[in-house]
Amino acid sequence: xxxxxxxxxxxxxxxxxxxxxxxxxxxxxxxxxxxxxxxxxxxxxxxxxxxxxxxxxxxxxxxxxxxxxxxxxxxxxxxxxxxxxxxxxxxxxxxxxxxxxxxxxxxxxxxxxxxxxxxxxxxxxxxxxxxxxxxxxxxxxxxxxxxxxxxxxxxxxxxxxxxxxxxxxxxxxxxxxxxxxxxxxxxxxxxxxxxxxxxxxxxxxxxxxxxxxxxxxxxxxxxxxxxxxxxxxxxxxxxxxxxxxxxxxxxxxxxxxxxxxxxxxxxxxxxxxxxxxxxxxxxxxxxxxxxxxxxxxxxxxxxxxxxxxxxxxxxxxxxxxxxxxxxxxxxxxxxxxxxxxxxxxxxxxxxxxxxxxxxxxxxxxxxxxxxxxxxxxxxxxxxxxxxxxxxxxxxxxxxxxxxxxxxxxxxxxxxxxxxxxxxxxxxx
Amino acid sequence: xxxxxxxxxxxxxxxxxxxxxxxxxxxxxxxxxxxxxxxxxxxxxxxxxxxxxxxxxxxxxxxxxxxxxxxxxxxxxxxxxxxxxxxxxxxxxxxxxxxxxxxxxxxxxxxxxxxxxxxxxxxxxxxxxxxxxxxxxxxxxxxxxxxxxxxxxxxxxxxxxxxxxxxxxxxxxxxxxxxxxxxxxxxxxxxxxxxxxxxxxxxxxxxxxxxxxxxxxxxxxxxxxxxxxxxxxxxxxxxxxxxxxxxxxx
Numbered sequence: 137x138x139x140x141x142x143x144x145x146x147x148x149x150x151x152x153x154x155x156x157x158x159x160x161x162x163x164x165x166x167x168x169x170x171x172x173x174x175x176x177x178x179x180x181x182x183x184x185x186x187x188x189x190x191x192x193x194x195x196x197x198x199x200x201x202x203x204x205x206x207x208x209x210x211x212x213x214x215x216x217x218x219x220x221x222x223x224x225x226x227x228x229x230x231x232x233x234x235x236x237x238x239x240x241x242x243x244x245x246x247x248x249x250x251x252x253x254x255x256x257x258x259x260x261x262x263x264x265x266x267x268x269x270x271x272x273x274x275x276x277x278x279x280x281x282x283x284x285x286x287x288x289x290x291x292x293x294x295x296x297x298x299x300x301x302x303x304x305x306x307x308x309x310x311x312x313x314x315x316x317x318x319x320x321x322x323x324x325x326x327x328x329x330x331x332x333x334x335x336x337x338x339x340x341x342x343x344x345x346x347x348x349x350x351x352x353x354x355x356x357x358x359x360x361x362x363x364x365x366x367x368x369x370x371x372x373x374x375x376x377x378x379x380x381x382x383x384x385x386x387x388x389x390x391x392x393x394x395x396x397x398x399x400x401x402x403x404x405x406x407x408x409x410x411x412x413x414x415x416x417x418x419x420x421x422x423x424x425x426x427x428x429x430x431x432x433x434x435x436x437x438x439x440x441x442x443x444x445x446x447x448x449x450x451x452x453x454x455x456x457x458x459x460x461x462x463x464x465x466x467x468x469x470x471x472x473x474x475x476x477x478x479x480x481x482x483x484x485x486x487x488x489x490x491x492x493x494x495x496x497x498x499x500x501x502x503x504x505x506x507x508x509x510x511x512x513x514x515x516x517x518x519x520x521x522x523x524x525x526x527x528x529x530x531x532x533x534x535x536x537x538x539x540x541x542x543x544x545x546x547x548x549x550x551x552x553x554x555x556x557x558x559x560x561x562x563x564x
Numbered sequence: 565x566x567x568x569x570x571x572x573x574x575x576x577x578x579x580x581x582x583x584x585x586x587x588x589x590x591x592x593x594x595x596x597x598x599x600x601x602x603x604x605x606x607x608x609x610x611x612x613x614x615x616x617x618x619x620x621x622x623x624x625x626x627x628x629x630x631x632x633x634x635x636x637x638x639x640x641x642x643x644x645x646x647x648x649x650x651x652x653x654x655x656x657x658x659x660x661x662x663x664x665x666x667x668x669x670x671x672x673x674x675x676x677x678x679x680x681x682x683x684x685x686x687x688x689x690x691x692x693x694x695x696x697x698x699x700x701x702x703x704x705x706x707x708x709x710x711x712x713x714x715x716x717x718x719x720x721x722x723x724x725x726x727x728x729x730x731x732x733x734x735x736x737x738x739x740x741x742x743x744x745x746x747x748x749x750x751x752x753x754x755x756x757x758x759x760x761x762x763x764x765x766x767x768x769x770x771x772x773x774x775x776x777x778x779x780x781x782x783x784x785x786x787x788x789x790x791x792x793x794x795x796x797x798x799x800x801x802x803x804x805x806x807x808x809x810x811x812x813x814x
Contacts, residue, residue: 511652514612515662515722516640516669525665529656529705536656 141192144171146199151271157253159273166261166270176264183264185449185481186391186420191363194335195268198305207231211298214329222546224292224323231297232274232306232336239277246285246318252276252309259309260341263395265365269307269339276309283315283345290321290351290540295338299330299362308338316345316373321540324354326364326387334362341369344376346400351539354382356390357550360417363389370395372432375402379539382409383547384419385554391420396434398425401462403432408439410534412551413478414558415444424453430490431462439534440471441527442478443558453485454495461492471501472530474523474559520559527555565590565761566611566631566730571622573610580606582786583622588730591758595772595797596765598783599805604765605649607783608734612646613639626730640666641673643729647719647736649765654706659718662706663688663725670726691724694754696747713744720751731755732763737771749774769797782808 147170151163175192176183207230215235219226225242227249228235234251242249252259253275261270279291295308314320322342328334336358344350358364364387370378384390396405411419425434440448454465467484484497504526512522528551535547566588573581580603588594598604610617611624613636624631631639654662668678679687689699695717707715716736723731733752737745752762752775764771772780772794780796781788782805790796790808800808 505652508652508654510614510636511648511654512662513636514640514646514648515666515726516637516673517665518637518669519635521665521669522637525657525662526654529654532656 141189141196142170142175143196143199146196147271150199154272154274155253158256159253159259159275162259162261163271163273166259166267169261170267170271173267175268182422182451185447186389186418188365190389191335191365194303194333194363195305197303198335208298208300210300210329211296214327215294215296218294218296218325218327219292222292222323222325222543224290226292226294227277227279228294228296229277229308229310231304232308234275234277244287246282246287247291248280250278252278252311257311263367263369263393265337266339266367269309269337272305272307273309274307276311279310279312281312281314281318281320284317285315286319287321290323290542292323292325295324295326295336297328297334297336297362299328299332299334301330301332303333305335306337308336309340310338311341311343313343314345314348314350317347318345319349321351322353323540323543324352324368326354326356326358326366328358328362330359331361336362336364338364338366340367342378343371344373344378346374347376348373349377350379352378352380353538353540353543354380354392355547355550356382356384356392357386358388358390360386360388362387365391365393367393367395370397370405372396372398372400372403372405374400378403378405378407380405380407381534381538382407382421383534383551384409384411384413384421385550387417387419389418392422394421394423396423396425397428398432398434399428401429401431405433406435406537408437408534408537410438410531410551411440411448412531412554412558413440413442413446413448415446418447418449420449422449422451422453425455425465427454427456427460427463427465430460430493431464432460433464435464435466437468437470437534437537439469439530440480441474441531441555441558442471442480443474445475445477447478448480450480451483451485452497454487456486456488456490456493456495458489460490463490463493463495465493465495467497469499470530472527473501473503474527524555524559527559528552531555565627567623567625569623569625571607571610571624572620573606573617574620575606575617579620580617580786581610584783584786584788586781586788588761588763590761592779593756593762593764593775593777595777595780596763596783597767597769597780597797597800599809600767602783603786604783605734608646608732608763608765611732612636612644637669641670645723645726645728645731647716647723647731647733649735649738651707651715651719653708653710655708657706658702659704659706660688660702663702663722666722667725688721688725691721694724695721695751696743697721712739713741716740716748717744717751720748724751724755727755729759730761730763732765734765735767736764737766737768745771746774769801772797784809
């Protein structure tokens with residue numbers, strides 16, 4: 137596949153049709169960037185295992201028919217149900233459009249929410265797929281959290297798409313600025329409905345001020361007909377803290393990029409993730425931590441459970457730039473393959489150009505522990521139940537690390553339900 | 565209750581049990597002793613149903629049923645309990661969860677309703693008090709980060725909750741300090757009853773000071789070479805296993 141597959145005439149037309157305003161210049165520049173560079177292909181090292189051709193098809197189709205963005209009652213119901221299940225102050229982006237009601241209803245003296253089209257900031261579009269995102273962006277959200285504010289409730293950001301009527305493509309963008317010494321929990325939730333195809337492309341940027349702390353959980357539970365590429369970029373401030381946990385429970389073709397930039401000393405970052413992948417699903421997690429100064433920490437653990445004919449990709453990269461002494465970077469990736477048709481491509485990468493650093497990485501790929509299975513069976517549990525219990529326990533390790541305690545229960549339930557589907561049959 | 569007749573079992577191409585015969589009646593406590601590598605643990609694992617071992621001949625009958633036809637979980641639900649020499653650590657599975665799941669699996673098999681949550685907790689705390697276990701162990705991962713002694717107490721706790729008809733304790737005394745050994749022995753003694761049999765697999769006679777066996781058997785090179793009453797254990801302690809080995813050969 138190459139960029140020629142994108143229909144640039146249609147793209148150009150689509151970009152021109154978007155509301156004029158402050159975003160117009162960024163859109164045009166991004167389209168130009170996209171025209172020159174194209175979308176990533178499997179010839180690019182970072183995209184070797186994830187082929188975007190099928191997404192390009194959806195994109196072309198949806199641009200040509202300028203898909204319907206009106207909201208169905210089913211969509212409203214799903215939005216309400218998600219909002220009810222997770223305690224947070226919610227902002228909603230539905231079909232790539234900002235939900236004004238959620239912005240108006242958002243009430244927190246320490247947080248201001250505005251549209252990107254109301255700000256003067258130029259949108260970054262140079263990362264892969266950020267150009268596509270910027271070029272076709274209807275509008276995005278800017279969230280500012282005041283200095284020294286400690287938010288009691290998490291901020292929830294729901295990205296939801298409805299492909300009930302027709303295939304579609306949506307672009308969503310959120311920029312979050314956390315001022316010095318602020319403390320906030322953020323929940324990014326991706327969901328979808330409908331049986332037509334859909335491709336969602338999101339870009340989130342988080343900037344942490346000095347001494348700020350963000351506890352961040354991403355939950356992706358899209359329908360299995362629906363594809364997603366998502367990028368989260370984090371600028372880590374001096375002595376700030378970023379604790380992140382990602383849960384990929386659904387989706388068809390999913391690619392997540394998490395990029396962490398440590399340019400000020402004293403940052404502590406932990407980013408963990410869990411992916412549950414079944415038949416015909418493809419989930420790719422790429423992480424990258426750039427340590428430009430020390431001391432700073434980046435610790436990550438991703439775990440995956442794969443069943444059926446599925447494929448998972450994990451690539452964790454840490455780059456310790458020259459002079460970043462005092463860096464402590466650890467990467468771990470553990471996978472349970474429960475089917476002989478499942479495939480995982482796991483690759484830890486460390487590039488170290490500094491002297492005084494502590495770095496480690498480890499990857500495991502295996503099956504359930506037979507000794508533990510036998511132990512549980514001697515206690516009267518069937519082989520099926522014992523497998524489910526051990527698999528859930530494997531996943532639970534990531535839930536326990538997830539930094540927002542209040543949603544551990546919801547996450548455990550979602551994971552148990554999904555594992556029940558993946559492993560067949562109800563659990564005890 | 566349990567009849568083992570000329571049982572032979574192998575792992576891979578190595579024959580470990582070379583014709584074991586043993587008759588265990590309800591209400592009895594048997595000790596199976598023997599040197600390292602004599603096949604004690606293998607015998608325990610074969611009775612529990614471990615599929616690494618291949619039974620090549622002989623039979624094992626439990627209350628008239630052919631045990632070798634049953635899956636490990638079916639044997640457990642019929643009332644066989646194996647206390648592991650090396651209890652497995654299962655991080656992420658809560659101790660209370662496993663206990664409850666095990667109790668309920670058995671109750672379901674018996675056609676009983678699931679145990680009530682309060683009743684379960686009350687029972688578990690009662691048994692833990694008897695074993696000198698802190699109730700906080702209920703909320704920890706199964707054996708996760710437990711010391712050797714804590715793991716063994718946890719095995720006895722599971723046994724106490726499951727009230728098996730036949731309990732086989734594989735080297736439950738190994739690695740225990742004197743307090744843990746006493747607690748474990750008390751747990752075992754509390755379970756002695758006319759309708760239950762207990763098999764203690766052990767290397768040393770230390771545990772037998774606290775739990776008096778009715779019968780003592782010496783296993784050597786995959787065969788029972790000597791059986792007797794508890795005085796046999798004392799004799800072994802004094803004279804060592806070489807004595808039985810020589811006696812067996814001679």
